[in-house]
Amino acid sequence: MLSIAIYGEKILNQQAEPVTVFDNQLHTLADDMLATMQQAHGVGIAAPQVHRSLQMFIMASNPNSRYSDAPMMAPQVVINPQILQTSVEQIRGEEGCLSLPQERCQVARFESIEVRYQDISGEWCQEWLSGFVARIFQHEFDHLQGITLRERMS
Numbered sequence: 001m002l003s004i005a006i007y008g009e010k011i012l013n014q015q016a017e018p019v020t021v022f023d024n025q026l027h028t029l030a031d032d033m034l035a036t037m038q039q040a041h042g043v044g045i046a047a048p049q050v051h052r053s054l055q056m057f058i059m060a061s062n063p064n065s066r067y068s069d070a071p072m073m074a075p076q077v078v079i080n081p082q083i084l085q086t087s088v089e090q091i092r093g094e095e096g097c098l099s100l101p102q103e104r105c106q107v108a109r110f111e112s113i114e115v116r117y118q119d120i121s122g123e124w125c126q127e128w129l130s131g132f133v134a135r136i137f138q139h140e141f142d143h144l145q146g147i148t149l150r151e152r153m154s
């Protein structure tokens with residue numbers, strides 16, 4: 001398990017660096033992040049949260065007490081992500097953050113977003129995401145820009 005940075009640690013407010021080397025070390029980091037996220041019962045985790053300033057996160061939606069209609073999806077490693085387009089509609093919903101334990105707050109997020117990112121082998125993917133998965137993507141994308149839930153509390 002990796003240690004999770006808590007709100008206030010500088011790394012959480014820094015812009016993360018692009019991933020340029022897709023090697024075994026990156027696979028190991030992804031595995032460690034996944035294990036850390038699962039142990040913390042999260043639906044996502046970003047590299048800065050485990051003290052690695054890299055543009056990389058994992059999203060792993062599953063139905064949970066707050067989003068019973070959340071889709072069950074296999075964990076997805078997202079590297080060097082871009083948000084290409086956003087829906088006009090925004091939806092307020094409850095979010096938590098592994099770096100802000102015990103806090104929950106309502107955050108407005110775009111209902112759907114068109115995204116482009118590299119997978120763990122460096123292949124570019126481009127797709128539209130909506131609903132809870134889009135929410136997780138936006139939350140983790142914020143982490144890569146040094147934005148935490150505190151800055152999003154409206």
Ligand SMILES: O=C(O)C[C@@H](Cc1ccccc1)C(=O)SCC(=O)c1ccccc1
Pocket residue numbers: 041042043044045046064066067094095096097098099104135136139140
């Ligand atoms: O800090 C993180 O990135 C993990 C965070 C991701 C996230 C949760 C909710 C909405 C968007 C992104 C968590 O997994 S917090 C714990 C959790 O599983 C949860 C909290 C509130 C609502 C639903 C799930």
Ligand SMILES: [Zn+2]
Pocket residue numbers: 096097098099139143149
């Ligand atoms: Zn978070």
